[in-house]
Amino acid sequence: xxxxxxxxxxxxxxxxxxxxxxxxxxxxxxxxxxxxxxxxxxxxxxxxxxxxxxxxxxxxxxxxxxxxxxxxxxxxxxxxxxxxxxxxxxxxxxxxxxxxxxxxxxxxxxxxxxxxxxxxxxxxxxxxxxxxx
Numbered sequence: 224x225x226x227x228x229x230x231x232x233x234x235x236x237x238x239x240x241x242x243x244x245x246x247x248x249x250x251x252x253x254x255x256x257x258x259x260x261x262x263x264x265x266x267x268x269x270x271x272x273x274x275x276x277x278x279x280x281x282x283x284x285x286x287x288x289x290x291x292x293x294x295x296x297x298x299x300x301x302x303x304x305x306x307x308x309x310x311x312x313x314x315x316x317x318x319x320x321x322x323x324x325x326x327x328x329x330x331x332x333x334x335x336x337x338x339x340x341x342x343x344x345x346x347x348x349x350x351x352x353x354x355x356x
Contacts, residue, residue, distance in 0.1 A: 226253050233264065241268035242276045249288065262289025269300075274307030281312065285324075294325030305336065313340035314348035321355065330355060 229247070232240030245264035248257045262283055268276035281300030284293045298319045304312030317336030320329045334355055340348030 229253075236267070238268045238271040238273050238276065241265070241271075242273065242279065245279070249283075258283075258289035260289070272307070274304040274309035274312065277307065278304035278309045278312035278315070281315065285315070294319065296325070298325035305339070308343075310340040310343035310345040310348065313337070313343070314345050314351060317348060318351055321351070 229240060229244050233244045241264045244254075245261045245268065246252070247254050248261035248264065250256065262280075265276060265279050265283060269280040277300050281297045281304060283289055284300060285297035286292065298316065301312040301316040301319065305316050313336045316326075317333045317340065318324070319326050320333035320336065322328065326332075334352065337348045337352035337355070341352060
């Protein structure tokens with residue numbers, strides 16, 4: 224029943240449903256695992272500008288799920304999501320700057336992104352920040 228309701232919401236192009244269904248497909252929750260299809264739905268959700276969907280799309284590029292792996296594209300998407308206020312994207316972008324993934328290595332930028340994420344309650348960013356200090 225949940226799958227039918229979700230598929231109906233997806234057909235209506237609800238951004239949150241697109242993201243959730245993409246997550247289901249990524250993890251094989253209630254549906255068969257399909258990274259390519261997951262990417263498609265998450266990308267549709269991200270096109271609506273939802274920072275969480277943009278961050279998730281960045282994660283898919285970072286890990287090469289349903290798309291060719293690209294740290295550069297992932298960094299661009301994390302930046303867009305971070306600008307939209309997503310703390311996980313801020314943390315991930317900080318990590319990218321710390322390690323020079325898709326962006327030039329810049330510890331000051333890494334620190335600033337970690338601090339922004341920490342101020343929004345992201346615990347992983349606090350752990351990552353500690354590795355810089």
